Amino acid sequence: MYEARLRENLPRVEARIAAAQERSGRTAPVTLVAVTKTHPPAAVRAALAVGLRSIGENRVQELEAKVTEVGRAAADWHLIGHLQRNKVRRALALFDLIESVDSYRLAQELSAEAERAGRELDALVELNVSGEASKTGFSPDEGLDAVAAVAALPHLRVRGLMTIGPLTDDAVAIRAAFVRMRRLYDDCARGVPGFEARWLSMGMSGDFEVALEEGSTLIRLGTVLFGERLT
Numbered sequence: 325m326y327e328a329r330l331r332e333n334l335p336r337v338e339a340r341i342a343a344a345q346e347r348s349g350r351t352a353p354v355t356l357v358a359v360t361k362t363h364p365p366a367a368v369r370a371a372l373a374v375g376l377r378s379i380g381e382n383r384v385q386e387l388e389a390k391v392t393e394v395g396r397a398a399a400d401w402h403l404i405g406h407l408q409r410n411k412v413r414r415a416l417a418l419f420d421l422i423e424s425v426d427s428y429r430l431a432q433e434l435s436a437e438a439e440r441a442g443r444e445l446d447a448l449v450e451l452n453v454s455g456e457a458s459k460t461g462f463s464p465d466e467g468l469d470a471v472a473a474v475a476a477l478p479h480l481r482v483r484g485l486m487t488i489g490p491l492t493d494d495a496v497a498i499r500a501a502f503v504r505m506r507r508l509y510d511d512c513a514r515g516v517p518g519f520e521a522r523w524l525s526m527g528m529s530g531d532f533e534v535a536l537e538e539g540s541t542l543i544r545l546g547t548v549l550f551g552e553r554l555t
Contacts, residue, residue: 326363326370326550333549334374341543344536352541355523357402359546361386365393367550372398380404380423380544384411387418404486404544406460409433416441423486423525423544426450426460431474438479446481448525449474451508453501454490461487467508468516475518482516484523484542485509489531498531502538509539 341354358371359380368379368390381387382405391401396418403419406426412433415422425431425447438445449471452461462470475482487505489498505526513521527535529548536543 326367327373329551330370330374330549337545337548340533341536344533348537350539354536355542357542357544358549359404359544363550365390368394378402384414384418391418412437416445420446422447424450425474428473431477431480435477435480444479444481446483448484448486448523449482450486451505453487453505456490459488464504464508468511471512471519472516475516481520482518483520484525485512486525489526499534499538502526502535506539
């Protein structure tokens with residue numbers, strides 16, 4: 325059933341992505357992360373079957389169960405939710421990209437664990453451009469300094485930034501948040517040593533077209549691909 329849904333929904337999503345890029349005149353490649361959180365391993369297998377390689381999960385323990393069934397090497401696994409510091413070691417064994425580095429203490433722990441593991445870890449720094457108390461991430465006012473501090477840590481490769489758009493139906497507010505995020509991303513690219521401007525991760529099922537119009541290069545889509553969780 326998941327694969328049938330994806331074969332119906334993915335072409336529509338891809339058409340919307342293309343239209344958003346055409347409207348904005350942007351041509352940068354877009355990475356689509358299929359968010360399978362709360363869905364069973366069948367959703368991951370379906371995503372892989374239709375050619376989606378990047379898979380997003382919120383929780384370490386949920387991915388552990390899926391990796392057991394699907395296999396660690398089957399996908400590029402993205403952690404898109406808040407990571408508790410006591411789960412860092414488990415996360416490093418599972419995820420290829422940590423999108424949600426939302427504090428310097430977490431960044432330090434990730435760097436230290438990556439060093440112990442003898443590897444480099446790809447990461448995005450999360451900024452809370454909406455200012456909503458329910459969201460984690462560095463504030464825009466500390467953005468450049470925070471990104472510079474994280475990028476200076478050994479064994480972390482800061483490949484870009486991530487944000488979650490404001491929880492509102494106000495299209496003007498949503499666009500303004502993404503515009504601000506894009507400016508911060510460009511400022512980091514110009515002025516932060518060690519910052520690799522590869523991914524600007526912003527946009528989910530309800531706002532990804534606006535995010536793409538404002539320069540997102542990575543979108544995290546769940547409901548628009550899979551629908552609500554099957555019971």
